[in-house]
Each structure stands twice: as structure tokens, then as C-alpha cells.
Amino acid sequence: MIDLKPALLCIGRGRPNETRHGWLLINDPTVSRHHANLNWVPEQNAFYYEHVSQTNPSRIDGNLIRTSQDLGARNQLNIGTHIYLLERKAVDVEPPPSEAETLGAAQPPDSALEYTLQLLPNGFTEFLKKGEANTLGMGVHVNWDPFTNGFVLKVTPGARATLSRNSDQQDEARAVSGQAVLENGDVITVDFCQFRFRRSTPGSTNTETIKLAKDSDSLIRGFSQVKLVGQGTFGQVFHMKDHAGASVAVKFLSPHLLLNEEAQVRFKNEATVALSLKHNRLLRVFDVGEAEDGRMYIMSEYLPNGTLEDKIQKAGKLPTMAVLKVAHEISQGLEYLHAQNLVHRDIKPSNIFFRDGQAVLADFGIVKGSDLMTATRSGFTAGTPHYMSPEQFRGFTEPRSDQYSLGAMLYEMLAGRRVFDAPDPIALAYMHVHQAPDPLLPQCPGAPEMLCLMIEKMISKKPSDRFANMQAVKGAIEHIAKDIKKRARR
Incomplete structure (x- = not known):
């Protein structure tokens, strides 16, 4: 029997005899690490069940639960292979426990605590603010949660992060889906970086190890910052101006990656490739270097007119003609890129900018050589799942992989929807590898049949079923545009 207190109770998988305050731990492989929460609602004087796991189900009174459900005076909970009977009894209810009781030990008042994240092993320390979203990577944030009176790690669908806890006997990292309440000493892994979460009293943090990144306003001599215009997993992009008022875009390596060797190698690769490329349909890069705080940067032209996205x-x-125009312009850039024996690997609408009304391809952060010997086999697949080719999900790329991504982008432009859509990258991978896309023509009344067939050929599952190269794609686009103009003159 478990006496439930009117407070948050987390439910998850644990080892035999393992205990963790505030948790109901179940030794059952069919229970997720963080499976569900029992949340107390004072206004209703009752609990509601919040299902967290994305892989293992929960049932209440035999019914499958996917999100949350209010609990009554008597409910049967099926969690993994375990069955619990929740029953309200007529006993005196204790008042809600204090934070000190919830944490299992006396704690100073919250106003006397400070919260930090330190980049491991000995990187800079950042003080967390309750009123802000503290971003660790794309779709990964640490936010203050007043309900639990603590910071929580939030991971949006499609993003990836793991959490390891000192209380775990083997310090095993577990993947986080949704959110997880952070405890003192937790280690969060995002992309290539690890951060340790600390809760301490002011003055107990070793401020000598703190190295906060400087404001980018004074990082490059002769340039001043105007505003932050973009942010991704690896970099931040600022609009900056020189003394004469000329605008440039400057991409800096993200501060939390200053000590990460693999991230720096990737950023250097982007800088080297970008500086070497000279084509009107590619972003113009002027300079690469190292800023005052040691961060690398890439300085390029500033294109303020938005993206294709x-x-x-x-x-x-x-x-139709707008789709053909973008297709023709980006195919020119890709034809040049492939002639340099390079594959872009991340063709998507947010990487397409506009210069004087013409499309320009940007972001060379994951460009690779096009031979199979340089293919990605590092345990994760580079790219954006909605636009990735089947072979890219399997860990290798070639020039026709870019053709597939371009075709997926054209499909979205013409149909107003993506080829495949799902919140889970694993589900997207299955769709791109195995599922046939919906035919374009029924979705696009009035669109030329030749254009629909061209795009469908570009997104064929097998590279051998696509066009032989970007020159052939460009030729098909020109033929379709010419045919449309010819028909219009009749």
C-alpha cells in the first residue's frame, strides 16, 4: 500500500531496492524511465494522471491513456505489467508538504538559492533565470516550473537530450521525452555537450570557473552588433554593421560549444567550405576568423528579405512559376556544388534566402564529400528529417540525396504540405524509407502534370530511380517552363 500525499509524484522504471524521493519506482522493463506523473490539483482536491512516456502505454480502468486524465475516488491504473488500485479513503488529509519535505531534506528558502548550468568538464557556468527559457540546443530548454517549484528539462518532439543522475548506481543516461524535473547534480547531454545542473546557496559556486561569453557587440574589431537574427544548435547569427554602415551577417559558434572539439571541427569545416565557394546562387562569404572571446565566426552577406520558409x-x-523559378535557381547552385565533389545534405526552406528576388542557398555546416568513404557513420544522421532522403537516414549520402531534398521542398511549395509529417523523427524516417508519398496532381489542380511527375521522380526511394544529376533536373525544369510559356501564347 502506498499513501499518496497531496503533491507531485513521478512514476518511472527503477532498479530493485532503488529509492528516490518523490518517485514511485517500478522494477519492470515495460515501464519507461519517466513513465507518468500523478499531479495533485488543490482546487479539485484530487489527482490527475499525466502520461509522459512515448514508447510504453498506460491504462486507466482498461482504457488506453495518451495524455492526461482526471482521477476519481476509485481507479485502476495499469502501468507496465503492474496494476494499482487508487482509492480515496475517509481519513484526515495532511496539508501539502513544504519544499523541504518534498526534497527529503531541509533546504534554505527558494529566494536564498541560486541555480546554475556548467559546461563539462571545466567550462563556463551560466546562472539560470526563472523568467527566461534557458536554451541548450534546438528544442531543448531548461525552464522554471512553479508547479514543481524547480527547474525542469523540456525536450520538444524531434529534439534529443539525455539525463544522468548521480543517484543512478551506474550513472546511466536516459533519453528524455517531454520533460523531466531536474535534481541537484544532474548531467544533461545535448548534441556534443554535457551540462551539470547545480542548486546551491549564493557564494558557494566557484566563480573563478565562470566564463560568460561576451556580448557580440564588441567581438569583431570595426563591427557593431545590430540584433540577433537566427540561432541553431551550433551557431548564433547576428546582423552587424561596419563603421561605414554596411551590413553583414556574422555566424558565431554557440558559446556552450567553446570547449567542444568535435563542434569546432564541424564549424571550421563550414567556414572552409563556405569561403571556397563562388557562385551567384550560393551565399557570399567574405571572411572567417576568431572573435575576441575565442569563438570562431563566419562573415557573409546580409540578406534581410526573409527565407523560403x-x-x-x-x-x-x-x-507554379514561383516554384519553377526557385527550383531552377537552387538547381544551379547544387550543380556547381556537386561539381566541386560536395553534397549539401541540408536542403530545406529555411536555408533558402533571396538576393534581388533570386533564391540563394546557405548553411554549409554539414556539407560533405560526395564519395561513400566520407559518408556520415557517426551514430547520428545529419540533416533535417522532413527533407532527408531514405539513404541519408541509413547513414550515407551522394549528390542525388540533395536532389531528393530539393524535390521534397518543391512538393511542399506546390502542395502546401510536406511530403511526410510526424512529430517523431523515427516515424519520419520510416515514412521516407518505406511509405509512398501521396500523388501530387490531385492535390494541385491546375499544376502542370509534367511538373508533378518531375517532383515525384526526384523523391523516388532509390537514387537510381531519380534524375542522373542536377544538370538533368535543371533541363527538366527549363523544358517545363518553356512548355508553360508556349501554351500561354496559344
């Missing part, structure tokens, strides 16, 4: 979000479906 902005146009798609605003308009939904784009006109």
Missing part, C-alpha cells in the same frame, strides 16, 4: 508559411501553396 517565411514565404511558405505566409502563402501556403506557391504559384
Whole structure:
């Protein structure tokens, strides 16, 4: 029998005889590390059940639960292979426990605590603020949660992060889906970086190890910062101006990656490749270097007119000639890139900018050589799942992989929806590898049949079923545009 207190109770998988305050731990392989929460609602004087796991189910009174459900005076909970009977009894209810009781030990008042994240092994320390979203990577944040009176790690669908806890006997990292309440000493792994979460009294943090990144306003001599215009997993992009008022875009390696060797190698690769490329349909890069705080940067032209993603979000479906125009311009850039024996590997609407009304391809952070010997086999697959080719999910790329991604982007422009859509990258991978896309023509009344067939050929599952190269794609685009103009003159 378990006496439930009117407070948050986390439910998850644990080892035999393992205890953790505030948790109901179940030794059952069919229970997730963080399976569910029992949340106390004072206004209703009752609990509600919040299902957290994305892989293992929960049932209440025999019914499958996917999100949350209010609990009554008597419910049967099926968690893994275990069955619990929740029953309200007529006994005196104790008042809600204090934070000190919830944590299992006396703690100073919250106003006397400070919360930090330190980049491991000996990197800079950042003080966490309750009113802000503290970003660790794309879709990974540490936020203050007033309900639990603590910081929680939040991971959005499609993002990846793991958490290891000192109380775990083997310090085993577990993947986090949704959110997890952070405890003192927890280690969060995001991308290539590890951060240790600390809760301490002011003055107990070793401030000699703190190295906060400088404001980018004075990082490059002769340039001043205007505003932050973009942020990703690896970098931050600022609009900056020189003394004459000329605008540039400057991409810095993210501060939390200053000590990460693999991230620095990847950023250097992007800088080297970008500086070497000279083509009108590719972003113009002027300079690469090292800023005052030691961060590498890439300085390029500033293109303020938005991205293709902005146009798609605003308009939904784009006109046929607009689709053909972007397709032709990006195919030119890719033809040049492939001639240099390079594969972009991340063709998507947010990487397409506009210069004087013409499309420009940007972001060379994961460009690789096109031979199979340089393919990605590092345990994770580079790219953006909604636009990745089947072979890219399997860990290798070639020039026709870019063709697939371009085709997926054109499909979205013409149909107003993505080829495949799912919140889970694993589900997206299955769709791209195994599932046939919906035919384009029924979704696009009035669109040329030749254009629909061209795009469907570009997103064939097998590279051998696609066009032989970007020159052939460009030729098909030109033929379709010419045919449309010819028909219009009749």
C-alpha cells in the first residue's frame, strides 16, 4: 500500500531496492524511465494522471491513456505489467508538504538559492533565470516550473537530450521525452555537450570557473552588433554593421560549444567550405576568423528579405512559376556544388534566402564529400528529417540525396504540405524509407502534370530511380517552363 500525499509524484522504471524521493519506482522493463506523473490539483482536491512516456502505454480502468486524465475516488491504473488500485479513503488529509519535505531534506528558502548550468568538464557556468527559457540546443530548454517549484528539462518532439543522475548506481543516461524535473547534480547531454545542473546557496559556486561569453557587440574589431537574427544548435547569427554602415551577417559558434572539439571541427569545416565557394546562387562569404572571446565566426552577406520558409508559411501553396523559378535557381547552385565533389545534405526552406528576388542557398555546416568513404557513420544522421532522403537516414549520402531534398521542398511549395509529417523523427524516417508519398496532381489542380511527375521522380526511394544529376533536373525544369510559356501564347 502506498499513501499518496497531496503533491507531485513521478512514476518511472527503477532498479530493485532503488529509492528516490518523490518517485514511485517500478522494477519492470515495460515501464519507461519517466513513465507518468500523478499531479495533485488543490482546487479539485484530487489527482490527475499525466502520461509522459512515448514508447510504453498506460491504462486507466482498461482504457488506453495518451495524455492526461482526471482521477476519481476509485481507479485502476495499469502501468507496465503492474496494476494499482487508487482509492480515496475517509481519513484526515495532511496539508501539502513544504519544499523541504518534498526534497527529503531541509533546504534554505527558494529566494536564498541560486541555480546554475556548467559546461563539462571545466567550462563556463551560466546562472539560470526563472523568467527566461534557458536554451541548450534546438528544442531543448531548461525552464522554471512553479508547479514543481524547480527547474525542469523540456525536450520538444524531434529534439534529443539525455539525463544522468548521480543517484543512478551506474550513472546511466536516459533519453528524455517531454520533460523531466531536474535534481541537484544532474548531467544533461545535448548534441556534443554535457551540462551539470547545480542548486546551491549564493557564494558557494566557484566563480573563478565562470566564463560568460561576451556580448557580440564588441567581438569583431570595426563591427557593431545590430540584433540577433537566427540561432541553431551550433551557431548564433547576428546582423552587424561596419563603421561605414554596411551590413553583414556574422555566424558565431554557440558559446556552450567553446570547449567542444568535435563542434569546432564541424564549424571550421563550414567556414572552409563556405569561403571556397563562388557562385551567384550560393551565399557570399567574405571572411572567417576568431572573435575576441575565442569563438570562431563566419562573415557573409546580409540578406534581410526573409527565407523560403517565411514565404511558405505566409502563402501556403506557391504559384507554379514561383516554384519553377526557385527550383531552377537552387538547381544551379547544387550543380556547381556537386561539381566541386560536395553534397549539401541540408536542403530545406529555411536555408533558402533571396538576393534581388533570386533564391540563394546557405548553411554549409554539414556539407560533405560526395564519395561513400566520407559518408556520415557517426551514430547520428545529419540533416533535417522532413527533407532527408531514405539513404541519408541509413547513414550515407551522394549528390542525388540533395536532389531528393530539393524535390521534397518543391512538393511542399506546390502542395502546401510536406511530403511526410510526424512529430517523431523515427516515424519520419520510416515514412521516407518505406511509405509512398501521396500523388501530387490531385492535390494541385491546375499544376502542370509534367511538373508533378518531375517532383515525384526526384523523391523516388532509390537514387537510381531519380534524375542522373542536377544538370538533368535543371533541363527538366527549363523544358517545363518553356512548355508553360508556349501554351500561354496559344
